[in-house]
Amino acid sequence: MVIAQVPEIRFNQSQLLTEPALPGEQPSEQPAQQEASAIRAYLLSRGNSALADRGFHWLMVLCALSIFGIVVLIATELVVRSRIAWGAFGLDFFYKAFIDTYTGKPIYWDPVNGHFSALPFLYGTLVSSFLALLLAVPLAIGVAVFLTEMCPNWLRAPLAFLTELLAAIPSVIYGLWAVFVLVPLLKEYVNPVLIKGLGWTGFFADDNPTGLGFLTAGVILAIMILPIISSLTREVMIAVPHSQREAVLALGATRWEMIRMGVLRNARIGIVGAVILGLGRALGETMAVAMVIGNSPQIQRSLLANGSTMSAVIANEFAEASSDLHLSALMELGLALFIVTIIVNAFARMLVWMVTRGTPSSVH
Amino acid sequence: MGVGIEVTNLNAWYGTNHTLQDIDLNIPANHATALIGPSGCGKSTFVRCLNRMHETNPIARVTGTVLIGGLDIYADAKPVEIRRRVGMVFQRPNPFPTMSIYDNVAAGLKLNGYSNHHVLDEIVEKSLKNSALWEEVKDDLKKKSGASLSGGQQQRLCIARALAVDPEVLLMDEPASALDPVSTSKIEDLIFQLKSQYTIVIVTHNMQQAARVAEKTGFFLNGRMVEFDSTHKIFTNPSDKRTEDYITGRFG
Numbered sequence: 001m002v003i004a005q006v007p008e009i010r011f012n013q014s015q016l017l018t019e020p021a022l023p024g025e026q027p028s029e030q031p032a033q034q035e036a037s038a039i040r041a042y043l044l045s046r047g048n049s050a051l052a053d054r055g056f057h058w059l060m061v062l063c064a065l066s067i068f069g070i071v072v073l074i075a076t077e078l079v080v081r082s083r084i085a086w087g088a089f090g091l092d093f094f095y096k097a098f099i100d101t102y103t104g105k106p107i108y109w110d111p112v113n114g115h116f117s118a119l120p121f122l123y124g125t126l127v128s129s130f131l132a133l134l135l136a137v138p139l140a141i142g143v144a145v146f147l148t149e150m151c152p153n154w155l156r157a158p159l160a161f162l163t164e165l166l167a168a169i170p171s172v173i174y175g176l177w178a179v180f181v182l183v184p185l186l187k188e189y190v191n192p193v194l195i196k197g198l199g200w201t202g203f204f205a206d207d208n209p210t211g212l213g214f215l216t217a218g219v220i221l222a223i224m225i226l227p228i229i230s231s232l233t234r235e236v237m238i239a240v241p242h243s244q245r246e247a248v249l250a251l252g253a254t255r256w257e258m259i260r261m262g263v264l265r266n267a268r269i270g271i272v273g274a275v276i277l278g279l280g281r282a283l284g285e286t287m288a289v290a291m292v293i294g295n296s297p298q299i300q301r302s303l304l305a306n307g308s309t310m311s312a313v314i315a316n317e318f319a320e321a322s323s324d325l326h327l328s329a330l331m332e333l334g335l336a337l338f339i340v341t342i343i344v345n346a347f348a349r350m351l352v353w354m355v356t357r358g359t360p361s362s363v364h
Numbered sequence: 365m366g367v368g369i370e371v372t373n374l375n376a377w378y379g380t381n382h383t384l385q386d387i388d389l390n391i392p393a394n395h396a397t398a399l400i401g402p403s404g405c406g407k408s409t410f411v412r413c414l415n416r417m418h419e420t421n422p423i424a425r426v427t428g429t430v431l432i433g434g435l436d437i438y439a440d441a442k443p444v445e446i447r448r449r450v451g452m453v454f455q456r457p458n459p460f461p462t463m464s465i466y467d468n469v470a471a472g473l474k475l476n477g478y479s480n481h482h483v484l485d486e487i488v489e490k491s492l493k494n495s496a497l498w499e500e501v502k503d504d505l506k507k508k509s510g511a512s513l514s515g516g517q518q519q520r521l522c523i524a525r526a527l528a529v530d531p532e533v534l535l536m537d538e539p540a541s542a543l544d545p546v547s548t549s550k551i552e553d554l555i556f557q558l559k560s561q562y563t564i565v566i567v568t569h570n571m572q573q574a575a576r577v578a579e580k581t582g583f584f585l586n587g588r589m590v591e592f593d594s595t596h597k598i599f600t601n602p603s604d605k606r607t608e609d610y611i612t613g614r615f616g
Contacts, residue, residue, distance in 0.1 A: 241458070243456055243458040244458060244460065246417065246420070246454060247454070247458040247460065247522070247525075248471075249447065250417060250452040250454075251447065251448070251451075251471060252445070252447040252448030252472065252475065252476065253447075253475050257475055261475065262460075265460070265463075266460070266462055268462070
């Protein structure tokens with residue numbers, strides 16, 4: 001049997017070498033096919049799939065290009081539809097406000113009289129986001145350290161699952177929870193302490209009894225960005241080789257020193273990346289913030305004061321914008337949010353570059 | 365200067381796996397002692413018991429007595445104290461990739477709050493000279509990262525890092541097994557020079573290496589120490605049949 005098969009195979013191979021099947025040609029038409037084994041006949045009948053391959057290639061190129069398409073479409077739409085506001089205010093939109101001639105106070109946002117300025121929203125977005133980072137980053141790193149380095153095995157999976165579950169809750173649910181639980185809590189127990197203890201700094205003024213404001217928004221944002229930062233931090237910490245931990249331990253390090261020198265230090269680039277992602281989410285987050293920040297277009301030093309963010313004002317006013325100028329101003333805010341996000345990301349990348357330039361980023 | 369190590373009735377487990385059984389051993393001060401044996405015989409576990417690294421694995425367990433310079437390391441000391449006195453070099457070079465060469469060497473001292481720059485400079489230079497790396501790295505001590513060096517240089521950097529804290533004992537767990545022959549011979553030369561100042565315990569797969577660097581050699585098999593004697597005797601006239609079979613290449 002074996003001897004009988006050998007010439008067949010040889011014949012087929014030489015036939016393939018001398019006469020490769022052309023794309024689209026039916027191999028079954030070739031005379032050698034009749035003598036081929038059933039499997040070889042089947043394989044040859046498949047053709048070389050060149051057409052399908054090319055089709056797949058272009059389909060994937062199309063998918064990739066659609067990303068550029070979407071970005072360009074969004075940017076053009078924002079630019080085109082914000083033209084009226086841009087024509088009316090120019091760059092002043094971003095750093096000036098209409099000054100009321102009677103009171104001498106700035107009026108940032110007055111749709112009725114057509115005064116629009118992005119300032120209070122830029123301020124609100126940045127303040128609430130950085131407040132969120134300030135609260136979330138240490139907590140998230142703490143969670144990640146506990147989960148990777150000291151958590152008993154039976155607790156690890158449930159705790160990690162719960163942390164990731166936080167990311168899956170819709171933001172309007174966070175908003176509702178904040179309105180009914182967080183706001184009263186802060187109002188009753190936290191804010192009075194802050195006002196009493198740190199009121200002298202000016203950051204905690206006793207003039208807003210609602211419990212809404214920058215701090216409340218910052219706290220709810222912190223809870224929302226906690227899972228993304230902690231799960232990413234956890235992943236980069238797990239990726240740190242065990243040999244690094246042993247190297248530090250062998251030098252006589254305590255557990256905390258081992259975590260600081262052997263784990264966090266090696267994972268720091270990834271942790272910065274995680275924080276950037278958290279910041280990105282905080283900057284754009286709309287619903288929960290709109291529900292607790294107070295929606296008042298003002299710039300106050302006090303973190304307990306009401307404020308507003310770019311995304312919150314767009315969500316609140318878009319449906320009932322009274323004039324073309326109002327609508328256009330909201331569009332321009334959208335454009336500004338777009339640009340702020342890009343600037344923040346660029347800044348964060350620069351930070352990563354500054355952190356990493358001293359040492360070649362070699363991971364082993 | 366180094367100190368001697370006295371091991372009495374040492375047993376170690378990984379989970380239910382009894383990896384070391386009733387080890388009794390006296391390791392002399394200021395000499396190199398080699399531990400040989402086939403893979404999985406317990407020789408690595410043994411050195412990891414000498415600086416209490418074995419127990420960093422949550423499923424690991426140790427019983428018995430280990431006296432290092434007279435100090436009972438399991439009864440009378442914390443792991444952190446022991447590891448400051450007993451340096452360790454691992455099988456794969458593990459420098460800190462985010463630190464400069466200088467910071468890698470100074471890591472142990474900085475960890476313990478040492479911050480006098482003049483003294484640190486001196487110690488870093490001395491340690492790098494002791495590990496025969498100084499000439500190759502002295503120009504970019506603070507410029508290059510520990511990970512930018514070659515594998516052999518990285519291992520000598522790890523030796524310098526261990527030497528910087530002035531240990532009494534230096535444990536080396538197959539320090540040359542991941543290195544090329546040139547780097548290996550450099551490490552061996554180094555061990556030869558260092559053994560007058562430190563008590564060195566070296567685990568090795570390579571019997572020639574044991575014969576070249578060590579005065580004493582122990583042969584481990586299946587978690588037991590079969591024979592411990594002068595290197596010369598082990599390699600020329602072993603008293604146990606199993607040792608003879610191993611060194612003549614009949615198994616392992």
